[in-house]
Amino acid sequence: MRRLFTAVAAVVLAVVGLAPAAGASTDIEAALRKIPGLTIVKEDPAPAGFRFFELTFTQPADHRHPGAGTFQQRFTLLHRDFAAPTVAFTSGYNVSTAPNRSEPTQIVDGNQLSMEYRYFTPSRPQPENWAKQLTIWQAAADEHRAVQAFKAIYPGKWLATGGSKGGMTATYFRRFFPDDVDATIPYVAPNDVIDPLDVYNRFLSRVGNDPGCRDALKAIQRDALKRRDELGVIAAADAARRGLTFSIVGSADKSLEISVIDSYFAFWQYQKQADCATVPAPGAPAADVYAWYEKVESLNTYSDQDLAPYIPYYYQAAVQLGSPEAYDGYLRDLLRYPGADQPKTFVPASIKLPRFDYLAMPDVDFWVKSRGTRLLFVYGSNDPWGAEPFELGFGSRDSYRYYVPGGNHGSKIAQLPAADAAAATATVRRWAGLPPAAALTARSAPAGFPDFDTDVTLSARPPL
Structure with a gap:
């Protein structure tokens, strides 16, 4: 693309009727x-x-x-x-x-x-x-x-x-x-x-300059999964109020588990180091823990309604773009759906996924x-x-x-x-x-x- 109107370019564009000639409105x-x-x-x-x-x-x-x-x-x-x-x-x-x-x-x-x-x-x-x-x-x-x-x-x-x-x-x-x-x-x-050769987890294990913050995030994740029934009651009430369903991922409990896994990644994606002070301690009131997750990664993130706008992204991640590996090794003993945190989980079964383009x-x-x-x-x-x-x-x-x-x-x-x-x-x-x-x-x-x-x-x- 040339830089601007040269005299010749201006005349040519005026002739074809797309750009105004000199002095025209x-x-x-x-x-x-x-x-x-x-x-x-x-x-x-x-x-x-x-x-x-x-x-x-x-x-x-x-x-x-x-x-x-x-x-x-x-x-x-x-x-x-x-x-x-x-x-x-x-x-x-x-x-x-x-x-x-x-x-x-x-x-x-x-x-x-x-x-x-x-x-x-x-x-x-x-x-x-x-x-x-x-x-x-x-x-x-x-x-x-x-x-x-x-x-x-x-x-x-x-x-x-x-x-x-x-x-x-x-x-x-x-x-x-x-x-x-x-x-x-x-x-x-x-x-x-x-795609299979990821370094995301190595990055996440070292991110920030405060090991205590990383430990606090992992602790509240483990606490949330241990208290998933208690938090699930609050999430279910919120889902009912908003009319949310979970047919794509399979269940509200599965959505909650994946949301908890992703919260560590999401914290560093959107929050700042100073926000480490907001991480609840294990055992904090369930309402407070739920409110913190609403700020960082809603426990209803993977509802059908919240997924719908992003299905084209998840489709492309599953077939061309690739995606981060799940950072969940320290949560494995608490997981009911290991391996579910990957793009194909968030694509409706009605959409066929072709072989990944490597x-x-x-x-x-x-x-x-x-x-x-x-x-x-x-x-x-x-x-x-x-x-x-x-x-x-x-x-x-x-x-x-x-x-x-x-x-x-x-x-x-x-x-x-x-x-x-x-x-x-x-x-x-x-x-x-x-x-x-x-x-x-x-x-x-x-x-x-x-x-x-x-x-x-x-x-x-x-x-x-």
């Missing part, structure tokens, strides 16, 4: 209506200087067989200026319908095209064919078609970004379509290269190490999902990896040490064709925008 709505396959669902309020649209875009259900049906993929567009850099953002899950700006969008003060990942409702083909339609390549092809379509009105620099599964998605997109964007900034993106992740990993260019990875040093990160290699060019000291799964450039934050910010702006600027601070979101992090739905085990 910049009507984003009119430009959007000229993109084939794009529908404006509605325009929502946006902070001053921006316009915000909810959109759908017609995509092939199977990019390898474009004539085999289509589906409508949900997008949102935060428009600032045709000449500004544009950021392609995906969470890897559902698209947010709030006018938030990802951190790279803030850094470059650009436009943001946000995309819903295929198979997250309502962006799901009908009829469904999970094995052929839900792969990392198909999702990358979705993003490719979208970026190419929107380049007709945004001819400046393009960046791709996303957090967690969105960071994975942004990396996969770049691997398959390396020239679509100028640079990629993935946040807290796991990289489970060879080539998909090594292929991406090798591309990053051998050909990856203009990549900037951000991780948190206490985040379990960073136990197996993307690594730069012999062929990586103009690429970087940063760690937020003590950071969790919400780690950002703004949380890096000052020198690293300044360097990373300057790099992102350079890739966007902009001059250096002061580094963002952790609370420097512009007025009128909600905090981006608060709009992301958090779930314990999926790498959100």
Whole structure:
């Protein structure tokens, strides 16, 4: 993608009717209506200087067989200026319908095209064919078609970004379509290269700087499993109040057990070292223990209703992405369902799981190490999902990896040490064709925008 309007580019775009000629009014709505396959669902309020649209875009259900049906993929567009850099953002899950700006969008003060990942409702083909339609390549092809379509009105620099599964998605997109964007900034993106060969448990046995905290977490897990009947009564009442069922995993008791196992991982995923002080002591009142689990990992996490939005993720984890091993060796004597804490448990039996694709992740990993260019990875040093990160290699060019000291799964450039934050910010702006600027601070979101992090739905085990 070229940097901006050259005189020739502006004239060409004006001729085809997608971008305004010099001196013409910049009507984003009119430009959007000229993109084939794009529908404006509605325009929502946006902070001053921006316009915000909810959109759908017609995509092939199977990019390898474009004539085999289509589906409508949900997008949102935060428009600032045709000449500004544009950021392609995906969470890897559902698209947010709030006018938030990802951190790279803030850094470059650009436009943001946000995309819903295929198979997250309502962006799901009908009829469904999970094995052929839900792969990392198909999702990358979705993003490719979208970026190419929107380049007709945004001819400046393009960046791709996303957090967690969105960071994975942004990396996969770049691997398959390396020239679509100028640079990629993935946040807290796991990289489970060879699924059976995990180091997550070694990481979890050493995470943080306080062995006493790790011991306290393990102690409350053992206490909860010993008191599962007592806690189960509270969980059942909560499930009845919320209308929860447990047909996918098999029972409320099984959900409770898996939730207890995952709570150690989830604590380090979303909490901070200072939150170690909140861990209840064994024998604490059941209501207090239950309330703590509600903050860290609800004991009803694996209800049908709470699983439903994430089934496409668990499906992909079971067939391509891989997943962490269960950290439960110290709980084995208390488990009723050993071996259940794995992705296939959370996929309905009606969805057939094909054989695991052991080539998909090594292929991406090798591309990053051998050909990856203009990549900037951000991780948190206490985040379990960073136990197996993307690594730069012999062929990586103009690429970087940063760690937020003590950071969790919400780690950002703004949380890096000052020198690293300044360097990373300057790099992102350079890739966007902009001059250096002061580094963002952790609370420097512009007025009128909600905090981006608060709009992301958090779930314990999926790498959100």
